[in-house]
Amino acid sequence: MVNIIFNEWKGLFRNKLFITLSSFFLISLIISTLFGIIQNNEQNLAQKNAQEHIRSQWDKMDPTNPHSAAHYGSYAFKPISILNSIDEGVNSVTGNVLRLEGHRQNNMVFSEVSQSLLISKFGKLKPALIFQFIIPLFLIFLSFNSYTLEKTSGRIKLLLVQGASLRRIIFSKVFSIWLISIALLSITIIIQLVFNKYQFDLDTLFRLSLFFISYAFYFYIIVSLTFIFSVVLKNNTWALSLTILTWIGWTIFLPSIIANISDEIIPLTTRIEFNESLAIDRSKGIDGHNPRGDRKEALEKATLKKYNVEKLEDLPVNFSGILMQEDEEYGNKVWDKHFGNLYNQLKAQKDLYQISGVVNPFISLQNLSMGISGTDMHHHIDFLDQAEKYRRVFIKSLNDEYAFGGSKTGERGWKASNEFFRSIEDFQFQSPNFLSFYTKYLADFLILLFWVLLLVTLLSFTTRKI
């Protein structure tokens, strides 16, 4: 087997077109990986500067009423993962900035795609783009006539006479081409390791290993499928046409069609419906600014009872702050309900999309690639969750200061000190550990594995039938 693989490589390296294309892909990969890393570093720096800029304004805040400070609010700027340099995923369409303020859970704004004319429908030239769109085609062209050429030239008979089984010959050919893609994959990983060595931790290394395995699986699928078509159809042109049609279907057509179908099966609410239902539920709580109704009465009674006083003015605390926090607590329930439903719908759509990997392994690869790079929807929702959790703690500390920081009910002009505002910690995004997310990608991984096993079996079977 090793001899056949070496012989295949010898043949390929004698081919000038192969050398030219391989060099081209190699250079493209090196450049795209390096540019990806540079762009990542610049974007992270810009994100850090923006976060520091906003924080410095907070730190310099004059003594202010804590609730005014809650309206003044803060911002969370979405950081990007190290592996964003390999696969950008949804990052360019999600927006970069999230306002964190009292009384509302905001949406992210200022997506990169909304800041310019359209450039590329398939995204930036990152390694993922090359691995998903270009390398598979390269592999198809290396594979589609590898068997038929041997057959028409009569060389295959020579190999069979020398004692090699047909199955071994075919599998050796498959491996010889597959290993070329593995070499290209390895180079990308090595460049990442070299240029990002100070930023890597165990989690990133684990993610990179999975990235390598996922793409290796997919490349095997592409090469072996092309061989199967070539062996079964016994005609170069037919084999090539069918493989390219399959590639077009998998890569260009099906992802969009299946995503649209998922959207139709599990329709998302419109922004108007979402905002309206949220406003209706929200109006049933206490309006911190214009409190009325039974809820306000109940809270007032409970507070008076707790402090054992008759009137709000006699409270040792500021009832306005308590009201504001009660308003927030109710709002949190409403947001949990509505945003929770929305996220569940998005996750259900994603589940459906993932299952379609059974007919299109490209979808599984795409999901894994984005997930492993920390740039998919799950990671985005995790960022939103963390930012929202921070917002709640942030607003609560401001409302608590208003209520219990030394002011009394009716003291609207009371101001908290600058030291207090500086004591509130800034938002720190904790990049999730892949192991805490692995269940979300298990289906994709298993589907790719299923495809690999299926094609190994089919290739074995077809070589037996020749």
Place this chain on the structure above:
Amino acid sequence: MELLNIFKYEIKHFVRSKSKLFAYLFFVIACFYSISNGFSLYNKHHSTINSLQQQEDEKISQVIKWFNNGEKGPEDKDWVDITDPYWSLRYTPKHVFKNPSPLLPLGIGQSEQYGYYKKTTIWSSPYDSDIIEEISNYERFVNGNIDFSFLIIFLLPLLIIILTYNINGLEKDLNFDKLISIQTRSFNYWVLFRLIFYGVLLVSTINIFILSVLYINNVNIIDGLDLIKLSNLYVAVFIIPFYFVILSSKSSTSIAFKMISIWLFLCVLVPGSVHQYVSLKYPPNFMTDFLDANRKETYAIFKLPKEELHRQMLSIYDDLDTTKQGQDSLVNIKTTRNTMSCIVNQINIHAINIIEEQNNFKNNLIRSTYWFNPISYFQNEWNSLTSTDYYAYKDFRDNIQFVINNKLKLLAFECWNERTVNVNLYDEYLKKLNVTKNQQFNP
């Protein structure tokens, strides 16, 4: 005659070639599907706009009802007094819409990345968070929607490859290309005419789809002509290099390989590289200028003394000194505070201009690459014709800003003139607020 013969034989070949026929029919079905997607988005935009318009009308009717009943405002908000211009204008909702172009079914472009309606208040700006795109699955965005422009720009070249890669290639594979050379007047013409057949077939198919949408949406054919010209030019952009590929290659495999390489190079590699370069040169903007204007500088305005607010208001609107408040030696704190959103608006405008300028630099860089990045040119040109490109939405933002400016100017002059609003004056307000961009407005 020879041309007709070649066409006749090519039709036979096309009809008998199952893979080609299947690919073509698949493309036609995909076109139907994409246009139906486009229509559903077009209808969705229309129905949303209609429903918002209806809500707006209901709210206006409510205010008129308060006037007619002698009420000051909602029962549970006793501080509201709609006879005060400040409150009557605050209670007058004004939505700005970006109406979908009737050509939207032919290309949704960047429309899913932007909002298409905006409720304007006296504190609004075109970059508010309520103007973001419709709720959508971000991963669907990444894959892109199958719209008609996507089919033309990305899939049509692939269809051309499937239909033409074995022209001459098959003959060379089977070694009877010499026979063709003998039988035809010119081998190159023979290849060219066969290619023209597919060119004509595809151009006719595309034009039929475009014309159908024009007909359904009642669009003048002249308005759709640019789209027809653009799509036909696009077919030529691929057919011409493919002709030379066919002539210079030795087998159908080689032709297919070269054609696919051209497609990959033009549709994926070049735009991807430009995208990466542009992103390096102009990294995503975190809009800190706008955030500062919206927060730090706005809060600084809130803290200004009334005299300073008064002075700043006069510097924005020169004619304010002719109003009652402008001529009064004593500054009215309530009026000044009620109209300070005009000052905040000026700060927002300044910050937005910086953002738009940065975006414009980015767009200029993108446009400067068109000579080697034709796909981006065709995409943006197509989007521009269907009013779904960046500039269509910039116009929408400009329109929002115009409406805000309009509303704030009215607020400033009415408040400073200490007007008392009645139903007639309110009706005048509504007329003035409905002035669209490019129309002069005089308070």
